[in-house]
Amino acid sequence: MEKTELLIIGAGAAGISAASAAWDAGCRDIILTDRLPYPGGVLPQCLHEGFGLAAYGSELTGPAYAARLAERLAQTGVRFLPGREVLAVTKEKTAVLSGSGGIEEIRFERLILATGSRERTVGSLALAGTRPAGVFTAGQAQEMINLHHWQLGDRIVILGSGDLGMIMARRFTLEGKQVLAVLEQGESYGGIARNYHRCIEAYHIPIFYRRTIREIHGMPRITGVTVENLESGERELLCCDTLITAVGLVPERELIRGLEGKPWLSLAGNCSRVHDLADSAAAEGTKVGSLVAGQLLK
Amino acid sequence: MKSYDVAVIGGGLLGCFAARNLCRRKLHIALLEAREDVCTGISRANTAIIYPGYDHKPGTLKAELCVRANARFDALCRELDVSFSRCGSLRVSFGEKADAVLRKKYENGLLLGVPGLRLLSGEDAQRMEPSLAESISSALYAPTAGTVNPWELGIAACENAAANGAALFLSTRVLGIRRTEQGYQIETDRGHFSCRAVVNCAGLQADRVQELLFPSPVHIAPDAADYLILDKATGNKPSHIIQYEPEDGGKGFNAVPTVEGSLLLGPSERENETDFAVSAAGLSFVRERAGQVLPGLDLNDTIRSFAAVRPNPQRPDGSSIGSFVIEHPGLAFWSLIGIKTPGLTCADELGRYLADKLAAELGAEENPAFDPCRPGIRRARELPLSQRAALVRENPEYGEIVCHCEEVTKAEIRETIRRGAVSVDGVKRRVGAGMGRCQGSRCERTVMELLAEELGVPVTAVRKDGPGSEILEGGHGKN
Numbered sequence A: 001m002e003k004t005e006l007l008i009i010g011a012g013a014a015g016i017s018a019a020s021a022a023w024d025a026g027c028r029d030i031i032l033t034d035r036l037p038y039p040g041g042v043l044p045q046c047l048h049e050g051f052g053l054a055a056y057g058s059e060l061t062g063p064a065y066a067a068r069l070a071e072r073l074a075q076t077g078v079r080f081l082p083g084r085e086v087l088a089v090t091k092e093k094t095a096v097l098s099g100s101g102g103i104e105e106i107r108f109e110r111l112i113l114a115t116g117s118r119e120r121t122v123g124s125l126a127l128a129g130t131r132p133a134g135v136f137t138a139g140q141a142q143e144m145i146n147l148h149h150w151q152l153g154d155r156i157v158i159l160g161s162g163d164l165g166m167i168m169a170r171r172f173t174l175e176g177k178q179v180l181a182v183l184e185q186g187e188s189y190g191g192i193a194r195n196y197h198r199c200i201e202a203y204h205i206p207i208f209y210r211r212t213i214r215e216i217h218g219m220p221r222i223t224g225v226t227v228e229n230l231e232s233g234e235r236e237l238l239c240c241d242t243l244i245t246a247v248g249l250v251p252e253r254e255l256i257r258g259l260e261g262k263p264w265l266s267l268a269g270n271c272s273r274v275h276d277l278a279d280s281a282a283a284e285g286t287k288v289g290s291l292v293a294g295q296l297l298k
Numbered sequence B: 001m002k003s004y005d006v007a008v009i010g011g012g013l014l015g016c017f018a019a020r021n022l023c024r025r026k027l028h029i030a031l032l033e034a035r036e037d038v039c040t041g042i043s044r045a046n047t048a049i050i051y052p053g054y055d056h057k058p059g060t061l062k063a064e065l066c067v068r069a070n071a072r073f074d075a076l077c078r079e080l081d082v083s084f085s086r087c088g089s090l091r092v093s094f095g096e097k098a099d100a101v102l103r104k105k106y107e108n109g110l111l112l113g114v115p116g117l118r119l120l121s122g123e124d125a126q127r128m129e130p131s132l133a134e135s136i137s138s139a140l141y142a143p144t145a146g147t148v149n150p151w152e153l154g155i156a157a158c159e160n161a162a163a164n165g166a167a168l169f170l171s172t173r174v175l176g177i178r179r180t181e182q183g184y185q186i187e188t189d190r191g192h193f194s195c196r197a198v199v200n201c202a203g204l205q206a207d208r209v210q211e212l213l214f215p216s217p218v219h220i221a222p223d224a225a226d227y228l229i230l231d232k233a234t235g236n237k238p239s240h241i242i243q244y245e246p247e248d249g250g251k252g253f254n255a256v257p258t259v260e261g262s263l264l265l266g267p268s269e270r271e272n273e274t275d276f277a278v279s280a281a282g283l284s285f286v287r288e289r290a291g292q293v294l295p296g297l298d299l300n301d302t303i304r305s306f307a308a309v310r311p312n313p314q315r316p317d318g319s320s321i322g323s324f325v326i327e328h329p330g331l332a333f334w335s336l337i338g339i340k341t342p343g344l345t346c347a348d349e350l351g352r353y354l355a356d357k358l359a360a361e362l363g364a365e366e367n368p369a370f371d372p373c374r375p376g377i378r379r380a381r382e383l384p385l386s387q388r389a390a391l392v393r394e395n396p397e398y399g400e401i402v403c404h405c406e407e408v409t410k411a412e413i414r415e416t417i418r419r420g421a422v423s424v425d426g427v428k429r430r431v432g433a434g435m436g437r438c439q440g441s442r443c444e445r446t447v448m449e450l451l452a453e454e455l456g457v458p459v460t461a462v463r464k465d466g467p468g469s470e471i472l473e474g475g476h477g478k479n
Helices: A013-024 A062-074 A138-146 A163-174 A193-201 A278-297 B013-022 B061-080 B096-112 B122-128 B150-163 B203-210 B280-293 B343-362 B385-394 B410-418 B424-431 B444-455
Strands: A002-009 A030-033 A049-051 A079-081 A085-090 A094-099 A102-113 A117-119 A135-137 A155-159 A178-184 A207-209 A211-217 A224-229 A235-239 A242-245 A249-251 A265-267 B002-009 B029-032 B089-093 B118-121 B138-142 B146-148 B167-169 B174-179 B184-188 B191-200 B219-230 B241-244 B253-257 B263-266 B302-314 B326-330 B333-336 B401-403
Touching: A002 A013, A002 A278, A013 A030, A013 A062, A013 A102, A013 A278, A049 A062, A049 A193, A062 A278, A094 B385, A102 A278, A102 B385, A117 A138, A135 A138, A138 A163, A138 A242, A138 B444, A155 A163, A155 A211, A163 A178, A163 A193, A163 A242, A178 A211, A178 A235, A265 A278, B002 B013, B002 B184, B002 B343, B013 B029, B013 B150, B013 B191, B013 B343, B029 B150, B029 B191, B061 B146, B061 B150, B061 B343, B089 B096, B089 B122, B096 B118, B096 B138, B118 B122, B122 B138, B146 B150, B150 B167, B150 B343, B150 B424, B191 B203, B191 B343, B203 B219, B203 B302, B203 B333, B219 B280, B241 B280, B253 B280, B263 B280, B326 B343, B333 B343, B401 B410, B401 B444, B410 B424, B410 B444, B424 B444
Parallel strands: A002 A030, A002 A102, A030 A079, A102 A265, A135 A242, A155 A178, A155 A242, A178 A207, B002 B029, B002 B191, B029 B167, B089 B241, B191 B333
Antiparallel strands: A085 A094, A094 A102, A117 A249, A211 A224, A224 A235, B089 B138, B118 B138, B174 B184, B184 B191, B219 B263, B219 B302, B241 B253, B253 B263, B326 B333
């Protein structure tokens, strides 16, 4: 069994920042692991700009921001183990990793969980209607389009106007697809103002407030959704061939179920709470990394 | 023209088990399924309960088969290498009328020889299952009740039939049936099949398939029902199957702790609806009942909702038939029409029953080469770490987790495709990828790539489930 002073699970903005900060603070025995084969987590699929204003004073794209984080990581002696899924973390301070290279057990003194968040899905909404092809979460669509150049559909409805919803509305528009509507149940868009101006306003994408989806139509492919006006109660059918759901992020903490509050465990980034900006998740990673390193060095 | 001894029409649970049991005899079997995969009609949505058998009238085939099937279920699942959880059931009541129903069921169960039944006070039931509502007045405990994954079971039966020589014809829709000197000729959209015997397990179409040659005195009036699934990590999950006995004689309700670890809630009932569309009213009913019976559940942990369709058999005057309808309209022609609860429980026994009847008619001998065992898909997550490590050394793809929620590896997904999965949902039905809390949003892309690679098709041809369900649609014919 391998041993390390500090294990960090998740090599996104928060995890890399935590690892780098812990190294800078003097910790010399750090393992950083991620299920993806490369560092950066979700950043490489975020082709849009808007990253790094706080950290680097300039607006970077996701891949450029990830590259900066990776550069910083490379300057440390942190051992990076990509392409490994952590199967379990035990209360005996051991993590079990699985990858194509084998099953590894790592015993640690401290653990920083930086596993990010996952998307809420349409399944959790328990909508009436069919369960057809052509329904994607925004992040899933973003990965398919930006990293794999797949075409999902031509006439798009987006449920939810958080940052991911608005960014994907623009992304589909840039791909030449028709975004028929962004539907938001609140009275205003859900994400930050910058994304509203740059994605929705600048591209004249129709956004409707106080609206939600009540029913999905079509089988085997989606043909439309029933949209309800939450003010008047009126419902109308909106025809589409693709539905994108951007209905929120859930901190990904399944690995530490039952271990919450253990003195050797810290959380950083979106698994702790969902941050609006990668910079803010990274800053939290830096803070937690230095703090944990300081405690280890005592 | 292809020639067989027996043509089984319909590759749902019943057809797959009929084919499996017919293989116990020296017979050449063809299994004809209209869709591109088995277990995709009625069998694709189910309450997943293996019933103890106390519900049915003594002396009926249903009662006999259900009690026997339950007793044999461990052995069946061992043969087919399918997970089975004999978790027991508590049927609970909230008032005197339902208490009386439970007493009747208890006495009926004793008559039928259902083992281990106990009538419990509300307090005793609550001690046994602390998640139950305090207001329950009594409960009927059946330790032999259990649950399986219906897809896993049906697909296992199909694989076992195929391993024993049954020929599987998918995407083969029956259009007509004629009598011939040797028996029957079945016309399909993929050519003709000649056979000595027909077993009609065509599910919602079973009455119409019989009517291709004979009259059917029984008609199917489908009804739909809605279900919710809660995440496996949800709190206050019961450890037994909970069944609600309504005080007003209305709709029942079940909560089933599934073999996957999630909690299945339902059904609601609606009449005369045949599509698999979920109804908002149905979901409200399920939520309301769940709150009443298991008040500590957090329904925000819902990960999926779906609708099931069930085939209610009716007489020409519209009255419902409570028993299993097994029609024998002509020599060596058998139809299962409107087999609903406990069809899943009895699927293998019904198959055995039909196989015995047909064997007698056809004079078929026992097949000494029949092997009842089917090896399941090897699951990395079920192995101890040392064995798991050895497996990864042997095939590194057993180390690559594709479905993070259900811990399904790349090697396991390839295996499902080699065994017949042709769609994203086909992979899900065989190995659970995409069944968990993220509902495939993180693994679907990789599953699609593996399907494309293994099936030798472009990723744009990969389907969710069946023709027309291609997942990528954008720009077709436009760019």
